[in-house]
Amino acid sequence: xxxxxxxxxxxxxxxxxxxxxxxxxxxxxxxxxxxxxxxxxxxxxxxxxxxxxxxxxxxxxxxxxxxxxxxxxxxxxxxxxxxxxxxxxxxxxxxxxxxxxxxxxxxxxxxxxxxxxxxxxxxxxxxxxxxxxxxxxxxxxxxxxxxxxxxxxxxxxxxxxxxxxxxxxxxxxxxxxxxxxxxxxxxxxxxxxxxxxxxxxxxxxxxxxxxxxxxxxxxxxxxxxxxxxxxxxxxxxxxxxxxxxxxxxxxxxxxxxxxxxxxxxxxxxxxxxxxxxxxxxxxxxxxxxxxxxxxxxxxxxxxxxxxxxxxxxxxxxxxxxxxxxxx
Ligand SMILES: NC(=O)c1ccc[n+]([C@@H]2O[C@H](COP(=O)([O-])OP(=O)(O)OC[C@H]3O[C@@H](n4cnc5c(N)ncnc54)[C@H](O)[C@@H]3O)[C@@H](O)[C@H]2O)c1
Numbered sequence: 001x002x003x004x005x006x007x008x009x010x011x012x013x014x015x016x017x018x019x020x021x022x023x024x025x026x027x028x029x030x031x032x033x034x035x036x037x038x039x040x041x042x043x044x045x046x047x048x049x050x051x052x053x054x055x056x057x058x059x060x061x062x063x064x065x066x067x068x069x070x071x072x073x074x075x076x077x078x079x080x081x082x083x084x085x086x087x088x089x090x091x092x093x094x095x096x097x098x099x100x101x102x103x104x105x106x107x108x109x110x111x112x113x114x115x116x117x118x119x120x121x122x123x124x125x126x127x128x129x130x131x132x133x134x135x136x137x138x139x140x141x142x143x144x145x146x147x148x149x150x151x152x153x154x155x156x157x158x159x160x161x162x163x164x165x166x167x168x169x170x171x172x173x174x175x176x177x178x179x180x181x182x183x184x185x186x187x188x189x190x191x192x193x194x195x196x197x198x199x200x201x202x203x204x205x206x207x208x209x210x211x212x213x214x215x216x217x218x219x220x221x222x223x224x225x226x227x228x229x230x231x232x233x234x235x236x237x238x239x240x241x242x243x244x245x246x247x248x249x250x251x252x253x254x255x256x257x258x259x260x261x262x263x264x265x266x267x268x269x270x271x272x273x274x275x276x277x278x279x280x281x282x283x284x285x286x287x288x289x290x291x292x293x294x295x296x297x298x299x300x301x302x303x304x305x306x307x308x309x310x311x312x313x314x315x316x317x318x319x320x321x322x323x324x325x326x327x
Contacts, residue, residue: 001026001067001236001240002025002026002028002065003020003028003066003067003068003070003236004028004030004060004061004068004069004070005027005072006029006030006031006051006071006072006073007030007071007072007073007074007114008027008029008036008041008044008070009029009033009036009040010035010036010040010072010073011040011170011182011183012167012170012225012228012229013029013031013036014036014037014040014179016070016072016228016233017042018176018226019232021043023233025236026044027044027045027070028044028045028047028060028064029041030049030060030073031046031047031048031049031073032048032049033048035075035183035184039326040179040182040326042179050095051073051095052091052095054102054105057099057102057103058102058106061106061108062106066106067110068108068110068111068236068239069108069110069111071112071113071114073095074091074092074096075087075091075092075140076116076140077187078141079187081140082139085139088140088143089143092144092147093146093147097147097150100151100154103160104160109158109159109160109161111151111162111163112162112163112232112239113163113165114165114167115148115165115247116140116141116144116166117166117167117251118140118144119134119141119142120132120135120166121134121135121141122135122137122285123288126287126288127253127289127292128288128289128291129249129291130166130248130294147164151164152245155245161243161244162239163238163239163243163247163248164246164247164248165231165247165248165249165250166247166249166250167250167251168221168223168288168289168290169220169221170223170225171188171224172190172226172306172312172314173314173317173318174225174226174318175305175314177317177318177321179318180319184325189220189258190261191315191319192204193261193273194265194269194312194315195319196271196273196274197265197269197271197316198319198320198323203273203274203276204274204275204276205276205277206258206275206276207258207278207279207280208278208280208281208284209277211280211287212286213257213286213287214257215259216259217258217259218258218284218287219257219286219287219289220287220288221251221252221289221290222252222306223251223303223306224303224304224305224306224310224311224314227304227305227306228250231299234299246294246298248294249291249294249295250295251289251290252290252292252303253289253292253293255288255289256308259275260308261308261312262275264309268313
């Protein structure tokens with residue numbers, strides 16, 4: 001199948017492109033390259049452009065006879081979303097509505113959407129099930145929730161079908177070592193930890209060590225980016241066999257603390273990785289772990305590369321060989 005992959009030059013999107021190719025599909029990437037890297041698009045057509053450019057999108061959908069759109073393109077920095085909220089509503093909500101409008105104009109009615117655990121806010125019950133009330137605590141989470149709600153209405157009222165995937169903490173790198181995480185600035189824990197053995201950072205800061213968790217540090221559900229990618233490929237099969245529109249968590253159902261991440265990184269890299277304890281950051285819930293059954297039941301998906309050592313070893317393999325990212 002010909003699949004349009006928006007944001008396919010970014011971290012998760014580039015791994016989805018690889019998984020689509022491995023499964024025999026033909027991905028066509030559309031990316032502004034504002035945050036993505038053309039080097040991350042390997043062996044696929046790359047169209048440089050914006051999802052909000054309706055004329056371009058309609059041309060691409062027609063020219064490549066696209067049957068399904070995977071939409072990764074977005075801004076994804078929680079802190080920035082609180083300082084520049086309109087930037088997030090414009091790109092994550094308005095531009096996505098424009099993309100959906102272009103799809104409707106061209107009769108493309110299958111959509112796989114990158115959503116996020118940030119749509120939930122700070123749930124009291126963990127593991128987090130898909131159907132709990134969603135009360136995001138930042139603009140980023142709200143901008144994604146708005147798109148999910150629009151998709152739900154479009155699906156109720158028309159023959160449009162979608163799967164929204166709520167990722168927990170995406171991490172790791174492709175087993176080839178040729179694509180991986182290269183955000184600028186970097187805000188994710190594992191690449192930040194690995195900057196210490198790379199000599200790019202003296203120590204890693206632990207924000208809060210007095211949470212009500214087993215070792216006092218925040219617990220998160222880490223899911224390998226290649227496992228996310230395979231869920232997207234399975235999402236195509238699900239929609240093609242008539243699966244109902246729905247949202248699914250993508251996580252392992254198991255949480256690791258910040259201290260466990262650092263300890264495993266020490267084992268994998270053989271480096272002492274000094275850590276410094278610092279104050280809590282505002283808006284960091286103690287524990288975010290997915291209830292991960294729905295994707296297993298509906299897609300037949302199971303994480304295969306998400307045990308912590310495999311995640312960190314794959315990330316280390318990538319960062320060691322690309323210490324400056326794709327530069
Ligand atoms: N990385 C995570 O841990 C995580 C967790 C939850 C959800 N997500 C979601 O997954 C998606 C991918 O995240 P990522 O980490 O790969 O981000 P990324 O920044 O690496 O990739 C996003 C890509 O989209 C492109 N882009 C942004 N706006 C665009 C536009 N209007 N038109 C065309 N291209 C545009 C960027 O240039 C970039 O290449 C995002 O939607 C994000 O919200 C990511």
